[in-house]
Amino acid sequence: MFYVKKRDGRKERVAFDKITARINKLCYGLDLNFVDPVAVAQKVISGVYQGVSTVELDNLAAETAAYMTTKHPDYAILAARIAISNLHKETKKAFSTVIDDLYNYVNSKTKKRASMISETTYSTIMKHSEKLNSAVIYDRDYKYNYFGFKTLERSYLLRIDGKVAERPQHMLMRVAVGIHGEDVDAAIETYNLMSEKYFTHASPTLFNAGTPRPQLSSCFLLTMKDDSIEGIYETLKTCAMISKTAGGIGLNIHNIRSSGSYIAGTNGYSNGIIPMLRVYNNTARYVDQGGNKRPGAFAVYLETWHPDIFDFLDLKKNTGKEEASCELASKYGPYESYQGSPVSQGILQYDMWNVTPTDLWDWNLLKQKIAQHGVRNSLLLAPMPTASTSQILGFNECFEPYTSNIYTRRVLAGEFQVVNPWLLKDLVDLGLWSDQMKNKIISDNGSVQKVPGIPDELKAMYKTTWELSQKVIIDMAADRGAFIDQSQSLNIHIGEPTFAKLTSMHFYGWKKGLKTGMYYLRTKPAADAIKFTVDQLSLREVETAEESENIRNKRASILAIACSIENKEDCVMCSG
Known part of the structure; x- marks a missing residue:
């Protein structure tokens, strides 16, 4: 027994x-x-x-x-x-009790106090403990899917002696109070919006808000201070401090001499930028205690998009905090260098792009308010791919297409496949899902384009990013650009990159007005991994029926290659 x-x-x-x-x-x-x-x-x-x-x-x-x-x-x-x-069952319920434990934490090894909550945040929570405790709704934890929750548990929820002490709802309320301080009503409003998945703050904010190190910024742009040992390592120290608190870094190194350049101080020759960048990369990995996850974005609105039923009023209510910049300026005055800026002259971002917005909102009224009060913030929006926070909320990465419709997750119990949940639901509803179909999708590297039985409309809907024209991806980014005042970052996926393709892509993005033409370049491995998880016998049973289709596809590929040779400028980025 x-x-x-x-x-x-x-x-x-x-x-x-x-x-x-x-x-x-x-x-x-x-x-x-x-x-x-x-x-x-x-x-x-x-x-x-x-x-x-x-x-x-x-x-x-x-x-x-x-x-x-x-x-x-x-x-x-x-x-x-x-x-x-x-x-x-393993954590305490009351929000203020958990905060008290985190604030008074004593490290079990050093026996020294190591508070994880700032003095200001702690005082605010203790002062308003009854109101804040009653505002936390723990059932909302159950709105996370498994992988979203495990991401929170692994990297975001605060721990005491290695054991998770926070629940997700505790974390969200800690973040809200860390942002709003004594404005408890605003903190509860932000908590509700985050816990209902209307939006999420970026990873550094989720990590650090309310703590003694409230570094909430996601991205930092730096320039190498000088082409010297002093300049290189002083910049490296700055990068290390940013990585320590989970900030992302963009580093400009145009002033570093190239490989083979003469070094007067040592009478030697430079090794170039590659060895230097390895040091930077390894330093970032070494100090990356917060995880250096990427920032967050809107969630529910992107997932439930449908033009006939979409609730634009609800979207405006919850994202209208862009308007809040003007409201704050009416109380505290505009930001320091507001006068002389384009917005002070009534020029908003869409004006600079020569784009006319829809008449859904009264933009002239907003401009009148800005003319009267100014704005509190210079820049407001900077969307980017959102790996971790999107995973937490159960969605794909912001505006990024799926890279695969089936992928592998690794947990302590081993490896297993996860299917794009929206595709899986559609296939289940149509009675098409089976182990054989799963094997076929795995065999095709997550693509559904060659799977027999799947309707054409689903194949069109569930194209992976490798099957989409990256030119179209850039076009959509440019369409968004008119309403993004800072910049956006997007990943570019090119299976087999060449100088010609990369040059074409960069210049096309530049011509379209993108300030950031590429966040990461994603490529495919030279050879496919052996798919041990695929039932090869079952797969072979359907391969014969597909031979003629494969022959047609090969012919189409030959034509596409010929097309690209004939007219490289037009075809270098085509999905074929």
Whole structure:
């Protein structure tokens, strides 16, 4: 007979029916035509060993459900519910109590006080503890999917002696108070907007708000101070300090001499920028204690987009904090160098791009208010790819297309495949999802374009970024640019980059007016990895039927290559 170790240290005989009942209880609202709580419970029971803890059982149950996500996206919700329920049992409930523990934390090794909450934030929370405690709604934790929650747990939630002390809702309220301070009503408003997933703050803000090191900025642009040992290492120190608090860095090194250049001070010759950049890269990795995750973006609005049902009024209500810059200026005056700026002359960003916005909002009224009061902020918007915060919210990276419709997640239990949840839901609804189809998509590197049986409209909708013209990606970025006053960063995906392709892409982005033509360049590996997870026998059964289609595709590829040779300027960025 197996015994389980309870959270309070007691030993209790393993009750298999209790495991099943707990999992079944967390399946409320899920599609039980596809989600099988008994199947999850059976796999958990098979992993029971003598002295296993209830925490370990919950972790096993969560990872088992996550492993089954390829059967239906609701399994990811079940996995999250199990993991979040486990965290709730392991943490204190009251927000102010958790903050008190974090503030009074004493490191168990050094025996020295190591407060994780700033004096100001702590005082505010203790002063308004009753109001703030009652505003926290812990059920909203269950709105995260499994991988979003695990991202929070791994990198964002504050820990005491290595054990997670915060719940996601605690973190969001800490961040809101860290931003707004004594303006508790504004803090609660921001908390509600974040916890309902209307928007999220960037990773540095989630990491640092309310702490003794409230560095909330995401991105820093630096120039090498001097082409000398002193200049290079002084700049390196600055980069290290930024990386320490999770800031992202863009470094201008145009003033560093090239490889082979004469060095008068040593009578030697320069090794060039590559060895120097390795030092910078390794330093950033070494001091990257906060994770250096990328910033956040709007979420719900992007995911639920549909022009016929989209709630523009709700969007305006929750993003109209751009208008707040004018409102703040009416109270505190405009920013220091406002006079003489384009906005002080009634010129907004869309005016500079010669674009006329829709008449959905009264832009003239806003300009009248700005003429009267000015604005408090010089620059407001700088969207960029949002890897971690998008993953937390369960969405793809901001305005980035999916790179693959199926990808691998690694957890302690091993590796398993995760399918684009929107594609999976559509295929399940059409009765098309099966293990054979999953194998085919994996074999095709996450593409659905050659999968038999999938309707053409779904193939068009679920093109990966490798199957989209990067010229179109840049065009869409330029369309957004008229309403982005700082800049935006976008990733460019070119499977096999050449100097010709990169030159074409950079100049095209420059001609379209983009201030940042590329954030990261993503390429494909020279050879595909061996797909051990694919059922090769099952796959071969359908390959014969596809041979004629492959021949047609090869002919099309030959024509595309010929086309690019004939007219390189037009075709170098085509998706063919």
